[in-house]
Amino acid sequence: MAASCSTPIAGSYGRHCPATDLGGLLPGRLKQLDRASLQGSRLGWRYGSNEWLFREYSVEITPGEVVGLMGPSGTGKSTLGKLLAGYMVPTEGKVLLGDRNLPGSGYSPVQLIHQHPELAVNPRWTIGKMLAEGWQPDTSILKAFGIQEAWLERYPNELSGGQLQRCCMVRALGSQTKFIVADEMSAMLDAVTQAEIWHALLAIANERSIGILAISHDAALLDVVADRLIGLTSSAFVIPCIE
Template sequence: MFCVSQLTIEQDKRLLWNNLSFDLSAGERLGISAPSGYGKTMLGRVLAGWQTYQQGQITLDGLPLPKHGYCPVQLVPQHPELTFNSFRTTGDALRDAWSPDETQMAHFHVNPEWLTRKPGQLSGGELARIALLRALDPRTRLLIADEVTAQLDPPIQRDIWQRLIIESQQRGLSIIIFSHQLALLQQICTRIIVAPV
């Protein structure tokens, strides 16, 4: 389904990832473990089509990621507040993608009242949950999660990861999870790539 072949990424003439290759099947959960500052955030942006790269190939079903319209590869970055328009409500941002019902919102601990507020009126953890729900549009086939639960309390973290595993199993959603917490990835993922140090 999703194929990364000989991907090389540089930033400010610094080599971050060199000849990275992997395939991801529907419903597979791939963990990528690397220490802070290694370049996980840049890799996530590249895999989602947000950023260019130096060499290699990224394909979905053998084709490049679409440059226009909805992309079935969705990234929830480590700082999701940067993906919201500060002048619009978070509900507007969510409905731009899709309209989850109250049950779906409850699965990710999203309070419907938050959707009437602008991003600056919510905490980082609240915005992270809305951003995650927004990325889970039914058309999404691959979710890239960059430290998405880092700002959440452990019980909520556990509930959200359990729900993401269910989404993965029931709808064939593939997930790439970036974390420096190898123990977390071992509990969630079907396969793990550990970056060389």
């Protein structure tokens, strides 16, 4: 049985619900979100009593800004991304959209695009049903991301990893999305395809003033797409911004 939109879909599927269900966000509140920054204030995370993965980490992403996040493996980049997207709760600190907490259920204005798209979809749903869960993208959006109409009738296991990732990107671009956390989202793609999908994403983000946190090990990619770079180190100190 499919999960109800009144609660986040557990774990890997993501936080989506029909565009008509905005989790109690009124029109006036949505206008405020258009101008609100995504903020992580003095964030810290650890599992149980284990050592801290990071502490006292603060970051702010403004509408329309692309921030690149770099750092060695194991320093907590993906964990930070999940905290900012509301998939995990910080051990310390808080995540705010403007002056309010992220909604705990229903529609989330911060969307996460996973590195592994097969873990972010319901294998029993067709691609068309998966997209309709969040919104109804028009043909121009599908074309921009190279999504063929025939794919909409297929199941996730009938698409390649790159094809499925394109669909997950479109799903994350619902009309109420304000920020996107892109966690190594193009790492599995060849250079040409990577350039195509980033071009499409950045064009839409620029048009709609969507802020993006781009997490990647690819310094060359971030040098092209990001307005500024931040990072995590093993000692949890922030790497200075590179303007």
